[in-house]
Amino acid sequence: MTTRYRLTSVETVQQDGSWLFTARNGRGEDTEVLLVPCESEAKPPVEAWVNRCTHENQRLYREDIGAVMRDGGVVCPKHGSIFDACSGYCDNGEAADSTLLSVDLEIEDGQVYLIDEDMTYLRDGPADDDDDDDGPQSTSHLQF
Numbered sequence: 001m002t003t004r005y006r007l008t009s010v011e012t013v014q015q016d017g018s019w020l021f022t023a024r025n026g027r028g029e030d031t032e033v034l035l036v037p038c039e040s041e042a043k044p045p046v047e048a049w050v051n052r053c054t055h056e057n058q059r060l061y062r063e064d065i066g067a068v069m070r071d072g073g074v075v076c077p078k079h080g081s082i083f084d085a086c087s088g089y090c091d092n093g094e095a096a097d098s099t100l101l102s103v104d105l106e107i108e109d110g111q112v113y114l115i116d117e118d119m120t121y122l123r124d125g126p127a128d129d130d131d132d133d134d135g136p137q138s139t140s141h142l143q144f
């Protein structure tokens with residue numbers, strides 16, 4: 001049987017534009033997961049993606065600015081590739097032709113539940129690590 005954990009509401013994700021939590025994956029590693037609104041009527045209203053760009057080890061959601069959304073996609077703060085919020089696929093820039101790692105959710109009565117068997121909920125917000133890879137490196141000139 002799949003256990004599920006209530007994360008937040010669809011309304012909160014839609015209002016805030018993104019929402020972050022930390023889970024423990026099947027290898028015992030703390031993993032940040034990003035919830036984003038999906039505007040396709042054929043898809044659930046919220047999708048979940050591991051908070052790492054596919055190009056380099058770069059967070060998409062950052063504590064200082066959250067996730068930058070543009071044209072229905074999540075913008076990588078380092079090189080600007082945009083990942084479709086609904087499919088996780090990227091067709092542009094440095095991360096072109098790759099897809100974010102998905103995390104299984106269930107939406108019921110406007111609430112968002114974690115149901116991924118490889119992910120155990122730990123806390124709202126970012127992982128408690130002290131690495132300094134939050135920000136894009138100084139070679140980035142992206143402006144939001």
Ligand code: FES
Pocket residue numbers: 053054055056057058076077078079080081093094095
């Ligand atoms: S690190 Fe995300 S596009 Fe390069």
